[in-house]
Amino acid sequence: MAERTAAAQGGAVVDGQALDEVVRFTSDLIRIDTTNRGSGDGNERAAAEYVAERLAEAGIEPAVLEKAPGRTNVVARIPGTDPAADALLVHGHLDVVPAQADDWTVHPFSGEVRDGVVWGRGAIDMKNMDAMVLACVRAWARSGQRPPRDIVLAFTADEEDSAAYGSGFLAAEHAALFEGCTEGISESGAYTIHTDNGLRLYPVAAGERGTAWLELTAEGRAGHGSKINNENAVVHLAAAVARIGEHRWPLRLTATVRAALTELAALYGVSADLDDADALLDRLGTAAAFVRPTVRNSANPTMLQAGYKVNVIPGTATGYVDGRILPGGQDEFTATMDRLTGPHVRWDYHHREVPLEAPVDSASFAAMREAVEHFDPGAHVVPFCMSGGTDAKQFSRLGITGYGFSPLRLPPGFDYQALFHGVDEHVPVDALHFGVRVLDRFLRGAAGEETA
Numbered sequence: 001m002a003e004r005t006a007a008a009q010g011g012a013v014v015d016g017q018a019l020d021e022v023v024r025f026t027s028d029l030i031r032i033d034t035t036n037r038g039s040g041d042g043n044e045r046a047a048a049e050y051v052a053e054r055l056a057e058a059g060i061e062p063a064v065l066e067k068a069p070g071r072t073n074v075v076a077r078i079p080g081t082d083p084a085a086d087a088l089l090v091h092g093h094l095d096v097v098p099a100q101a102d103d104w105t106v107h108p109f110s111g112e113v114r115d116g117v118v119w120g121r122g123a124i125d126m127k128n129m130d131a132m133v134l135a136c137v138r139a140w141a142r143s144g145q146r147p148p149r150d151i152v153l154a155f156t157a158d159e160e161d162s163a164a165y166g167s168g169f170l171a172a173e174h175a176a177l178f179e180g181c182t183e184g185i186s187e188s189g190a191y192t193i194h195t196d197n198g199l200r201l202y203p204v205a206a207g208e209r210g211t212a213w214l215e216l217t218a219e220g221r222a223g224h225g226s227k228i229n230n231e232n233a234v235v236h237l238a239a240a241v242a243r244i245g246e247h248r249w250p251l252r253l254t255a256t257v258r259a260a261l262t263e264l265a266a267l268y269g270v271s272a273d274l275d276d277a278d279a280l281l282d283r284l285g286t287a288a289a290f291v292r293p294t295v296r297n298s299a300n301p302t303m304l305q306a307g308y309k310v311n312v313i314p315g316t317a318t319g320y321v322d323g324r325i326l327p328g329g330q331d332e333f334t335a336t337m338d339r340l341t342g343p344h345v346r347w348d349y350h351h352r353e354v355p356l357e358a359p360v361d362s363a364s365f366a367a368m369r370e371a372v373e374h375f376d377p378g379a380h381v382v383p384f385c386m387s388g389g390t391d392a393k394q395f396s397r398l399g400i401t402g403y404g405f406s407p408l409r410l411p412p413g414f415d416y417q418a419l420f421h422g423v424d425e426h427v428p429v430d431a432l433h434f435g436v437r438v439l440d441r442f443l444r445g446a447a448g449e450e451t452a
Helices: 002-007 016-031 045-057 127-143 167-173 233-246 255-268 274-282 285-290 330-341 363-375 392-398 429-443
Strands: 063-066 072-078 087-093 117-119 151-156 181-186 200-208 210-219 298-306 316-325 345-353 380-386 401-404 426-428
Touching: 016 045, 016 117, 016 127, 016 429, 045 063, 045 072, 045 127, 045 151, 072 167, 087 127, 087 392, 117 429, 127 151, 127 429, 151 167, 167 392, 181 392, 200 255, 200 363, 210 233, 210 330, 233 298, 233 316, 233 330, 233 345, 255 274, 255 285, 255 380, 298 330, 316 330, 330 345, 363 380, 363 401, 363 429, 392 401, 426 429
Parallel strands: 087 151, 087 181, 181 401, 200 380
Antiparallel strands: 063 072, 072 151, 117 426, 200 401, 210 316, 210 345, 298 316
């Protein structure tokens, strides 16, 4: 009862039904298996139909869109009270990565609610956010509330692969649905980090590293495995892969990372020496974990393919590298890969997406900060750059600036990052309730309303 009473405070319209619905919707969506195995092997249709039905029940007209059968997206617009205001995109993906049931304590597609926790694949990434958005906008419909600006909702397919059937398709072929949108929010931000010095941090993403998945090809002279061969493709590839794996990339601090380090240094009471960021990170304790992966470009070898018989030297060998590029780091990345691969290995992009950066001094970032800190007094919202990427990359082609903001208040010891694509993915019911309240306050611009 205290939870439901709190939800009605702060000018909120989130009611007991919304709190019940966010849990039920999360569980229901998890039970719909939307595994994306890559290379076009996925099916989000049942989840998209579920979302479309929940929107239609609230009088919100959904557009259901497919690039290919089963690869289904849902887009809807909620008109704001100020038609002159810029629109805001709120997007979440419906697909999930594969899960091996034998590895899990609870079946990954059970959606079981037990001991105050919702279990299953997508509980964190990111059917929880999809459910929070649905519960929030349905609460608006029941209360007759409208946001100050148009809110465009997008529930997408294929985010866990190339986004070709999802946000990429929507941005390329249905751009008109996003008319007026200048900013967007989505996954991987505003979750609780409990630090070693007793702080509660909520990192909100204001940047993403770019995606640079590479294919390396070495060509040599095929021959018998018993003969000396100085043009061995496997050797050339292995040498290049070893050089890439051992390379230490130089520091490159973007504006977002500089802001994160500056705010964290102040919270930890240490000097913000950005000229020696590695040493600064060492003084930031557990808070350094979400910043450290984004102070450099990176390239990790992930796959090797060569040969078909142990006594045959193959004429070609292929490797794959997961590269990530910070805003402004493209030239450095290209020159470094040219040098590390060397004269006997050529490389090309297997998949490529742009890095992103959003202002941390914007009115929207301030409103996100206020909404989180309103419902968790004493906590601190800080900016950060994601090490990976989201659908915000595709929507950026429409001029939409993206933030990672899917709020969750998590208990100490909850390893949020480890559950992304991990085993026994789960989300606390209390965290879902918190998320609905924060989203409502942010999306309706309720910071100036009276608090009960």
